[in-house]
Amino acid sequence: MTTTAVTHIASLVTNDPSLGNGAPLGLIQDAAVVIEGDRIVWTGESSKAPATDNVLDAAGRAVVPGFVDSHSHLVFAGDRTQEFNARMSGQPYRAGGIRTTVAATRAATDEELSANVARYLAEALRQGTTTFETKSGYGLTVEDEARALRIAGRHTDEVTYLGAHIVSPDYADDPAGYVDLVTGPMLEACAPHARWIDVFCEQGAFDGDQARAILTAGRAKGLHPRIHANQLSYGPGVQLAVELDAASADHCTHLTDADVDALGQGRTVATLLPGAEFSTRAAWPDARRLLDAGATVALSTDCNPGSSFTSSMPFCVALAVRDMGMTPDEAIWSATAGGAAALRRTDIGRITPGARADLVLLDAPSHVHLAYRPGVPLVSAVWRSGERVV
Ligand code: NIG
Ligand code: FE
Numbered sequence: 001m002t003t004t005a006v007t008h009i010a011s012l013v014t015n016d017p018s019l020g021n022g023a024p025l026g027l028i029q030d031a032a033v034v035i036e037g038d039r040i041v042w043t044g045e046s047s048k049a050p051a052t053d054n055v056l057d058a059a060g061r062a063v064v065p066g067f068v069d070s071h072s073h074l075v076f077a078g079d080r081t082q083e084f085n086a087r088m089s090g091q092p093y094r095a096g097g098i099r100t101t102v103a104a105t106r107a108a109t110d111e112e113l114s115a116n117v118a119r120y121l122a123e124a125l126r127q128g129t130t131t132f133e134t135k136s137g138y139g140l141t142v143e144d145e146a147r148a149l150r151i152a153g154r155h156t157d158e159v160t161y162l163g164a165h166i167v168s169p170d171y172a173d174d175p176a177g178y179v180d181l182v183t184g185p186m187l188e189a190c191a192p193h194a195r196w197i198d199v200f201c202e203q204g205a206f207d208g209d210q211a212r213a214i215l216t217a218g219r220a221k222g223l224h225p226r227i228h229a230n231q232l233s234y235g236p237g238v239q240l241a242v243e244l245d246a247a248s249a250d251h252c253t254h255l256t257d258a259d260v261d262a263l264g265q266g267r268t269v270a271t272l273l274p275g276a277e278f279s280t281r282a283a284w285p286d287a288r289r290l291l292d293a294g295a296t297v298a299l300s301t302d303c304n305p306g307s308s309f310t311s312s313m314p315f316c317v318a319l320a321v322r323d324m325g326m327t328p329d330e331a332i333w334s335a336t337a338g339g340a341a342a343l344r345r346t347d348i349g350r351i352t353p354g355a356r357a358d359l360v361l362l363d364a365p366s367h368v369h370l371a372y373r374p375g376v377p378l379v380s381a382v383w384r385s386g387e388r389v390v
Contacts, residue, residue: 001037003052004386006063009033010365013064014043015337015350024333025367033063035357038385043351056361056381064332064367066130066358066384067313068339068349070158071250071271073304074117074134075148078104080305084279093280095204095232097306098138098166105138105148114151120303121155124311127377130358130384131339131348133158135198137165142186149193158343160196161187161223164214166205179210183217196247197223201237208236215244224344230254231276242266248298248342253277253285264293269342271298272334274319275308287334288325298338299331318374328368357386 012031136148171178197218229237231251340349
């Protein structure tokens with residue numbers, strides 16, 4: 001198998017706390033990484049790197065693990081520019097806008113939807129994202145949800161069934177009937193195509209009892225739970241996520257002290273989605289409070305046409321540092337190892353021997369520049385599974 005070394009890396013983020021000064025990022029200065037096939041096989045000081053078939057001289061630039069975007073909604077058609085314009089003129093965000101995208105998505109062909117996913121995926125890759133999760137949730141019929149998951153599965157292994165995004169407009173007068181559909185025939189059709197099950201637990205979407213019924217039914221079919229929780233208001237989502245040992249509670253914008261304590265003690269990751277607060281002009285989630293309570297925090301884009309139409313993990317890192325109380329080191333960890341934890345993965349989000357060779361070479365001497373130089377395209381090269389893709 002071909003071996004490649006990236007040498008003379010000014011600053012390498014490994015996310016191995018046993019390296020460097022013992023901090024979570026496991027920083028190594030003047031480092032090298034050796035890739036063999038799709039795996040990382042060696043990291044260390046550049047002067048000690050073993051001989052390899054190919055060498056790329058990083059010439060004083062930084063390398064970070066590929067970003068792990070653990071929350072996106074990419075199977076959709078159309079956009080909601082008008083809704084965004086209205087919000088920026090003072091209208092609040094309403095989850096009901098989801099219906100606009102449901103209508104456009106149902107009307108689109110498989111090819112159109114798949115091309116859309118590929119387009120946003122390519123966009124994300126150019127910004128350093130090497131793993132992404134994506135969801136259904138804009139179909140809301142048995143056929144349209146199963147179709148969304150099949151299409152998602154062409155692009156990623158991290159596929160989430162979100163039939164419970166909102167009550168389908170077809171069931172406006174019968175929400176209980178919709179929950180029966182989501183936990184019955186729709187689940188039956190969707191479970192073979194997904195790894196995860198998600199529910200939007202929120203006023204105007206699904207309450208705590210409905211969310212519990214949906215996630216429990218999914219679990220019985222072999223899907224692992226994750227939740228859209230406490231985004232627009234306080235509510236039962238976070239506690240339910242911890243109770244069910246969900247991999248992740250996503251949004252976490254409105255948290256009581258008890259919610260924070262639960263996340264600090266459980267292993268459910270708090271996934272923060274600053275693109276949503278940016279794009280809805282809402283108050284920021286308090287990452288500092290969660291970190292100080294001992295919670296594991298992930299950062300993700302939530303890329304969707306309604307509440308957060310960004311595919312950029314560097315943008316989310318910059319927002320989290322500027323407005324959510326995170327240090328640059330914490331934000332980079334959350335966008336890489338944190339995302340991996342939110343997907344219960346240990347093979348990604350780190351640059352350590354045995355991990356998948358997902359690397360981002362930055363046009364900067366340090367990972368800190370991702371927050372220090374917001375909006376600047378600093379991604380210079382990307383390897384995914386050992387293959388140079390940017
Ligand atoms: O994560 N919160 C629910 N779902 C999306 C928004 C979807 C939409 O507005 O289309 C979110 O923000
Ligand atoms: Fe979302």
